[in-house]
Amino acid sequence: MKRVVILASGNGTNAQALMHKARELKNVEVVGVLSDHSNAGVLSKAQELNVKTVSIEKETTKEVHEEKIFHQLEIWKPDWILLAGYMRILSKNFVSKYPKRIINIHPSLLPKYPGLNAYEQAFNSGDKESGISIHYVDEGMDTGELILQKSFERLEEDSLNEFKERGLQLEHQMYQEILEWIANGKL
Numbered sequence: 001m002k003r004v005v006i007l008a009s010g011n012g013t014n015a016q017a018l019m020h021k022a023r024e025l026k027n028v029e030v031v032g033v034l035s036d037h038s039n040a041g042v043l044s045k046a047q048e049l050n051v052k053t054v055s056i057e058k059e060t061t062k063e064v065h066e067e068k069i070f071h072q073l074e075i076w077k078p079d080w081i082l083l084a085g086y087m088r089i090l091s092k093n094f095v096s097k098y099p100k101r102i103i104n105i106h107p108s109l110l111p112k113y114p115g116l117n118a119y120e121q122a123f124n125s126g127d128k129e130s131g132i133s134i135h136y137v138d139e140g141m142d143t144g145e146l147i148l149q150k151s152f153e154r155l156e157e158d159s160l161n162e163f164k165e166r167g168l169q170l171e172h173q174m175y176q177e178i179l180e181w182i183a184n185g186k187l
């Protein structure tokens with residue numbers, strides 16, 4: 001059984017898609033969801049699906065915060081850590097504890113538009129297509145080695161919300177595909 005932990009900061013629609021998919025798959029289990037915000041929507045979504053949750057808010061330094069996260073991960077013992085809208089950059093020290101075992105999803109065709117507000121940046125750029133990237137995490141901001149990238153069209157008549165919604169649907173499909181790869185040992 002492959003053990004997966006999800007780190008998320010917000011609403012948690014990607015985490016939800018992953019947890020649903022994990023229920024269908026035999027050899028993979030989401031053993032916990034960890035958020036850096038105690039009021040994040042992702043926590044209730046996980047609880048509804050009987051997945052364990054922990055919130056660890058940043059109090060003092062990044063170092064202390066990551067130590068607390070690491071302590072929780074030592075309890076959950078993940079084989080894989082999936083970042084699903086986790087809005088912090090992990091330190092080199094943290095990343096080195098899980099080499100090629102931390103994956104992130106980002107809503108742009110990286111290396112375009114790393115960091116925050118990627119949908120807005122892509123939407124405002126006038127690019128005719130945008131996309132979603134899934135990549136291994138290193139200590140940089142959305143810089144790790146790409147695993148999967150897919151594009152979607154930006155329609156002339158799109159509002160920002162419509163554009164984001166189309167992107168999010170693709171995010172969920174792609175992250176579910178990655179979970180299948182994990183389950184099948186393809187990663």
Ligand code: GAR
Nearest residue numbers: 010011012013014015085105106107
């Ligand atoms: C998603 O669009 C995800 O790609 C993005 O945050 C959103 C979280 O949505 N992540 C980043 O921008 C990371 N740099 P969700 O909470 O509904 O899954």
